[in-house]
Amino acid sequence: MTKLLLIGGGHAHLSILRSLLNENVNNLEVTLITSSKFQYYSGMFSGFTEGLYDEDEIRIDLESLCSRASVSFIEDTIISFDPMQKVLLGFSGGIYSFDVISFDIGSGISSDLTRTVGLNIKPNYRFPEQIKKFRSSESPVIIGGGSAGVELALATSAWRQKQSLKNHVTLISSSPLLHSYGNKATKKIREIAKSHNLVYYENEKIDKLENNIVVTDKGTKIEYSAIMPVTGPKASSLFKQALLSTDIKGYLLVDDTLQSADYPYVFGAGDCVSLSIYPDLPKNGVYAVRQGPILWNNIKRLITGRTLVSFKPQKYYVSILSTGHKHGLFTYGDYVIYGKWAWSLKNLIDQKFMNKHL
Ligand SMILES: Cc1cc2nc3c(=O)[nH]c(=O)nc-3n(C[C@H](O)[C@H](O)[C@H](O)COP(=O)(O)OP(=O)(O)OC[C@H]3O[C@@H](n4cnc5c(N)ncnc54)[C@H](O)[C@@H]3O)c2cc1C
Incomplete structure (x- = not known):
């Protein structure tokens, strides 16, 4: 019997669990070890923040999914890994052995502020509790002008408006808003932010915090009561500690078959x-989802001694950002379109994704 361990209940592993609902693989024993019984879906974080969805609507019950897929479920956080001895250590003290292993543990938030006064929405299961504290705080400040930061800032503004909370939300970004989406998206999101009472500062970095004041490198002073860093991903320390090959930031280096460069x-x-x-591939749910079927195919191919297949990322992908009040910003390559229909489409896609796990 081959022992397969899936570490982390992320998007690619969800795809494997869904496959196992209808598939029986001979002589394979599969176990999922993940930090929480629930996997929270980030595509619906903005809607939860705004009060459009309840907590139960944005999370997948991994324990139940595993039981239906004949996969053993263990709630634990892996803190140490010895790839040569094929063992792992969990935070609970549990020791786990395997023949084949797959990691889909996501990323953290790349800001030291999470350790000082900031809140931290990662790992994902912390999101509801953290965002609830943040959105009702007197003067909330979000750091990070990428898609996640912009979505959460606009959703917080929309929620506060519904609660008749007077103070505005502030967003501080070290680059133009939605910089990686191109100029058209930046221009449009500035318009939307202004019409939604979201105060933003672009091309400014946090220099220091003085009592309840954020001071930026341009000398701007902003009063805050809560800071939420959404500054992009940070690698887990697990892989470096295991002496596995990583990129310069500490992400596990894999080839296009999704195998570690060191251990097949x-x-x-x-x-x-x-x-x-593809070292510059953006870190988002879209690619994690697309990698799922290749990952599963290759795990089975390795076990049965067949040639593995390659993951080829698509160049462009549809992105729909929720911008508050059931409106959305649709982007595809150079196309940028704003409207109510974009949010409705996003809602449909997100609900369809969630329903796959019921
Ligand atoms: C606010 C926000 C909104 C976003 N919106 C979108 C969007 O609309 N579209 C999009 O494509 N991307 C979006 N993203 C990015 C997206 O969330 C991530 O890129 C995506 O979740 C990555 O998926 P993953 O499978 O790698 O890991 P994750 O979805 O992060 O899952 C990782 C899993 O591993 C578990 N885990 C973590 N560490 C350990 C450990 N040591 N041991 C065991 N288990 C562990 C966690 O509990 C979790 O279940 C958003 C991000 C944020 C912050």
């Missing part, structure tokens, strides 16, 4: 890996 029986997908031939 170590796989990885989603935010926690860096593909050696």
Whole structure:
């Protein structure tokens, strides 16, 4: 019997669990070890923040999904890994052994502020509790002008408006808002932010915090009561500690078969890996989802001694940002379109994704 361990209940592993609902693989024993019984879906975080969805609507019950897929479920956080001895240590003290292993543990938040006064929405299961504290705070400040920061800032503004809370939300970004989406998206999101009473500062970095004041490198002073850093992903320290090959930031280095460069029986997908031939691939749920079927196919191919297949990322992908009050910003390559229909489409896609796990 081959023992397969899936570490982390991220998007790629969800795809494997869904496959196992209808598939029986001979002589394979699968176990999922993950930090929480629930996997929270980030696509619906903005809607939860705004009060459009309840907590139960944005999370997948992994324990129930595993039981239906004949996969053993263990709630634990892996803190140490010895790839040579094929053992792992969990936070609970549990020791786990395997023949083949796959990591889909996501990423953290790349800001030291999470350790000082800031809140931290990662790992994902902390999101509801953290955002609830943040959105009702007197003067909330979000750091990070990428898609996640912008969505959460606009959703917080919309929620506060519904609660008749007077103070505005502030967003501080070290680059133009939605910089990686191009100029058209930046221009549009500035318009939306202004019409939603979101105060933003672009091309400014936090220099220091003085009592309840954020001071930026341009000398701007902003009063705050809560700071939420959404500054982009940070790698888990697990892979470096295990002496596995990583990229410069510490993400597990995998080739296009999603195998570790060092051990063919170590796989990885989603935010926690860096593909050696696509080092600049953005870390988002879209790629994590697309890697799922390739990951599963390759795990089965390795076990049965067949040639593995390659993951080829698509260049463009549809992105729909929720901008508050059931409106959305649709982007695809250079196309940028704003409207109510964009949010409705996003809602439909997100609900469909969640329903796959019921
Ligand atoms: C506010 C916000 C909104 C976003 N919106 C979108 C969006 O609309 N579309 C999009 O494509 N991307 C979006 N993203 C990015 C997206 O969330 C991530 O890129 C995506 O979740 C990565 O998926 P993953 O499978 O790598 O890991 P995750 O979804 O982060 O899952 C990781 C899992 O591993 C578990 N885990 C973590 N560490 C350990 C450990 N040591 N041991 C065991 N288990 C562990 C966690 O509990 C979790 O279940 C958003 C991000 C944020 C912050």
